[in-house]
Amino acid sequence: MHDAPPREARLWEIVFPDDANHLGTLFGGRALAWMDKAAFIAATRYARHTVVTARSEQVDFHVPVRQGQLVELVARVVDVGRSSMQVEVELHTEDAHAGTRHLCTRGRFVMIALDANGRPAAVPSPAATT
Template identity: 60%
Template sequence: MVYPVFPGTTNHYGTLFGGTAMAWMDQAAFVAATRYARRKVVTVHSDAIDFRRPVPLGAIVELLARVVEVGRTSVRVEVEMWVEPVREGAEPYLAARGGFVLVAVDEEGRPVPLRGNQP
């Protein structure tokens, strides 16, 4: 997933709000888990999110999410937030990393088994 960092998503320092970063990371985890499960999933847990570097206004953010562990009804997804600064000569860098656990559920919201167990 790719997002531009616009003024409405930044604080008074001109950097991305942490809450916005977390929401974007959760969305990326949701997409990865949904692609794996091929059914409705919900977030039940987020690990510590390590914010390594600030994300400046005007940058392009790319979120990379991958399923790293599969349980009976749940998947653990690791998400990395990479920043592509939009200025000549600037190199992309890892801004944040975190883990999320999502559970497959039925229409009543009850956990249901996943097919297979390999990420």
């Protein structure tokens, strides 16, 4: 029996003026970049290989993220193939003073593990780590 590889990563960001549009809300592209970074970290920790993004799917923006808000990104490896991992990422805001939190954005990313030659590499199967 082996220790299960970590399936989750959490990152924190803050929305500065350079991250926001003329309405004072987070650029969608910046949100996607942060989400992709979180997916990358979760997949890398799970696979213990270099990983690349193969696809982003079904990214839903529910609530605007405002300048000055704290942002927590929670990335979880939710499905594993031979060399691919599906990572679900949630973006939550938190008001630093009130402590209120809201789920703002959710998306799914497909990450591929690569070997030293840049070819797909096998990742641990969930059955082998239990």
